[in-house]
Amino acid sequence: MTILLVMGCDGLFEDHASKFHLDDINQVEWERPNPASSSLSYTANIDADQTDPETVSLGVQLIGAQTGSDRSAGVAIVDGDAVEGTQIDILNSNNQVVIPANSNHGSVEIELASDNIGNGRDYYAQLELQDGDELEAAVNFKDMAFTIEKDAVTFSTDFELGDTDDPSGSSDLTGLSLPDELIAEISVDNFASNSTFDWQVHYNTCDDGEDIVGAVGDYPAFDTDADGAGSSEAELGERIFQADQYHLRIQDNLGLEVACADYEAP
Numbered sequence: 456m457t458i459l460l461v462m463g464c465d466g467l468f469e470d471h472a473s474k475f476h477l478d479d480i481n482q483v484e485w486e487r488p489n490p491a492s493s494s495l496s497y498t499a500n501i502d503a504d505q506t507d508p509e510t511v512s513l514g515v516q517l518i519g520a521q522t523g524s525d526r527s528a529g530v531a532i533v534d535g536d537a538v539e540g541t542q543i544d545i546l547n548s549n550n551q552v553v554i555p556a557n558s559n560h561g562s563v564e565i566e567l568a569s570d571n572i573g574n575g576r577d578y579y580a581q582l583e584l585q586d587g588d589e590l591e592a593a594v595n596f597k598d599m600a601f602t603i604e605k606d607a608v609t610f611s612t613d614f615e616l617g618d619t620d621d622p623s624g625s626s627d628l629t630g631l632s633l634p635d636e637l638i639a640e641i642s643v644d645n646f647a648s649n650s651t652f653d654w655q656v657h658y659n660t661c662d663d664g665e666d667i668v669g670a671v672g673d674y675p676a677f678d679t680d681a682d683g684a685g686s687s688e689a690e691l692g693e694r695i696f697q698a699d700q701y702h703l704r705i706q707d708n709l710g711l712e713v714a715c716a717d718y719e720a721p
Contacts, residue, residue: 483528483552483561483584484596486514496600499567503574503606503630503721504697509567513601515552515584517559518593527551528592529585530563537578537603542571554590567603573633575607607631608697610718622646622683626703628656628718630695637668637693641703642686646679652713653706654687661702661715668701669693697721 488497499511515528530545530552537543546564547553554561563582572578582599584592608630616622624643630636639656646652653676658665669691677687695701697720705714 480519481526481589482518482591482593483515483554484518484593485584485599486516486560488513494600495596495598496602498602498604499565501567501569501572501603501605503608505605506570509569510546511565511567513563513565513582513599515554515561515563517554517561517590521557521559524556525553526587526589527553528587528590531583531585532580533583534581535579535601537580537601539580542568542578542603543580543601544568551587552584565601569605571633572603572605573631574605575629575631575636576605576633578603608695609721610695610701612703612716612718614703614714614716616714622714624705624714626656626716626718628695628701632694635692635694637689637691637695639668639674639689639691640686641677641688641705642684643677643679643705644682644684646683646685646713647707648679648681648683650679651676651708652679652685653708653710655704656689656718657702657704659700659702660717661704664702664704664715668695 485495487495497513499509501509530547530550532539544566546566552561552563580601582601584597586592610628613625614623622645624641626641629638641654655671655674656668658668673691674689675687677685679685701718703716703718704712706712
């Protein structure tokens with residue numbers, strides 16, 4: 456025997472709706488920049504030597520029912536080492552996020568001052584949605600971690616002074632700015648064993664050789680081991696540019712040049 460109980464479903468639904476009704480919710484939250492990730496974070500990448508401002512648009516969504524008029528909440532930078540007005544700016548008028556009439560979405564427009572962000576440098580800003588007159592910020596989804604990364608200027612070269620098992624090596628240049636900094640690295644194999652070598656980075660190419668980047672004393676000499684391997688690193692207060700050319704020169708302990716190689720541009 457089957458007994459069918461009929462209950463007042465309409466009453467149950469109405470009771471539920473009265474407890475949780477979209478008309479009673481007036482909040483905003485950040486849209487996830489990457490829908491595949493649950494993280495509320497965004498990383499803005501800027502090319503090395505870029506000076507033009509970079510603009511980023513971040514989405515904000517409505518929690519609740521649409522209305523026939525515009526509504527707004529606030530947005531602010533509340534933490535981080537990115538300085539508002541120097542590296543980063545919020546372009547929204549009066550720092551207001553507007554959800555237009557009959558819409559679920561708004562946006563926060565961020566401008567990055569590329570010329571105030573050095574090559575190879577990164578900055579962080581915590582963006583926070585804030586309560587406005589018509590809309591509140593959802594407590595759990597009001598903070599966005601915003602990172603700015605600007606590429607370093609990088610040059611590299613690989614050189615061989617003959618066939619396999621003959622002297623060879625590689626060198627990388629990593630250029631940063633604001634403040635200016637150059638990190639030059641070199642490593643060699645199969646050079647003369649247990650010997651000392653000097654090295655420097657020069658402007659232009661091996662064929663057109665020009666002045667040293669920095670000073671001779673900025674480049675620590677390197678000693679090779681019994682297998683002829685050695686390495687060194689120099690840190691200079693110099694700036695290098697993607698549009699320029701550079702080359703590497705290596706001398707033995709008698710001052711005779713044993714290698715010259717042009718760096719490849721980024």
